[in-house]
Amino acid sequence: MRQSVSLVTLGVSDYERAKSFYESLGWSVAWEAQETSFFQANGVVVVLWSREKLAADLGIEDDGARWGGVALAHNVGSDAEVDRVVEEARAQGAEITRAPAPTFYGGYAGGFRDLDGHVWEVAHNPHWTFAADGSVVLPT
Amino acid sequence: MRQSVSLVTLGVSDYERAKSFYESLGWSVAWEAQETSFFQANGVVVVLWSREKLAADLGIEDDGARWGGVALAHNVGSDAEVDRVVEEARAQGAEITRAPAPTFYGGYAGGFRDLDGHVWEVAHNPHWTFAADGSVVLPT
Numbered sequence: 001m002r003q004s005v006s007l008v009t010l011g012v013s014d015y016e017r018a019k020s021f022y023e024s025l026g027w028s029v030a031w032e033a034q035e036t037s038f039f040q041a042n043g044v045v046v047v048l049w050s051r052e053k054l055a056a057d058l059g060i061e062d063d064g065a066r067w068g069g070v071a072l073a074h075n076v077g078s079d080a081e082v083d084r085v086v087e088e089a090r091a092q093g094a095e096i097t098r099a100p101a102p103t104f105y106g107g108y109a110g111g112f113r114d115l116d117g118h119v120w121e122v123a124h125n126p127h128w129t130f131a132a133d134g135s136v137v138l139p140t
Numbered sequence: 141m142r143q144s145v146s147l148v149t150l151g152v153s154d155y156e157r158a159k160s161f162y163e164s165l166g167w168s169v170a171w172e173a174q175e176t177s178f179f180q181a182n183g184v185v186v187v188l189w190s191r192e193k194l195a196a197d198l199g200i201e202d203d204g205a206r207w208g209g210v211a212l213a214h215n216v217g218s219d220a221e222v223d224r225v226v227e228e229a230r231a232q233g234a235e236i237t238r239a240p241a242p243t244f245y246g247g248y249a250g251g252f253r254d255l256d257g258h259v260w261e262v263a264h265n266p267h268w269t270f271a272a273d274g275s276v277v278l279p280t
Contacts, residue, residue, distance in 0.1 A: 001165040004182045008145060008212065012256045021255050024232045025141040025225075042144045042273040043183025051256070068208020069256060072148065085165075092164045115161050116152045116191070116209060133182040 004134025011051025011069035059097035086110035144274025151191025151209035199237035226250040
């Protein structure tokens with residue numbers, strides 16, 4: 001697993017309210033689709049997305065107890081690399097919450113929780129490109 | 141507030157176990173002190189630190205219900221900028237969990253939760269330097 005965080009997704013209960021909050025602090029959305037905001041930060045991309053959809057997408061039971069609504073995404077260059085990283089995490093005792101499978105946006109992703117329950121998505125998005133350091137370069 | 145995430149801190153219950161997990165996935169610690177690991181990722185730095193200490197440091201009640209143990213840090217260049225960003229967040233309805241105050245490492249920091257409860261630390265660490273995009277350049 002390369003040492004990179006492609007996205008930090010913050011699950012939100014009221015999308016427009018959350019987007020307005022960050023815009024009020026001076027942030028600008030780089031890309032928006034289907035009530036999802038992508039903010040280009042320093043290398044990492046901050047995403048606002050429905051907490052409910054995020055939980056469902058990653059196979060997390062959002063019972064209000066163990067999960068705070070944050071997911072880190074580790075994007076890789078191929079479906080096979082998604083499989084490989086998820087298997088590495090499983091071998092180290094991670095809980096696999098989403099077996100690698102096609103995504104709604106035409107990509108491929110799996111998900112796991114580390115030993116403290118922190119949530120990672122491992123994804124291949126064929127529509128995106130990456131800088132040498134693993135940072136996502138958002139479509140413009 | 142500049143559009144940057146300096147650190148993503150994952151609160152952990154067993155420090156050595158958590159560190160071993162990420163090392164087993166191929167990650168290397170760039171800097172380690174007082175049971176805190178700093179991994180240099182793409183711009184952002186991933187930190188492993190005691191969940192208990194992280195909660196106490198940021199003024200979060202870790203009752204196992206609302207918080208998942210993740211904190212994002214937004215590092216800035218001066219104590220005055222910490223004050224300014226925290227006041228901006230307060231004005232937008234954020235809950236201030238830590239009024240800006242000196243830190244144990246000789247810096248200055250405040251903390252807030254956004255409208256969905258996501259935790260941000262706003263910090264000035266005079267021992268660190270930053271790239272133009274807001275990324276931390278860890279001491280080597």
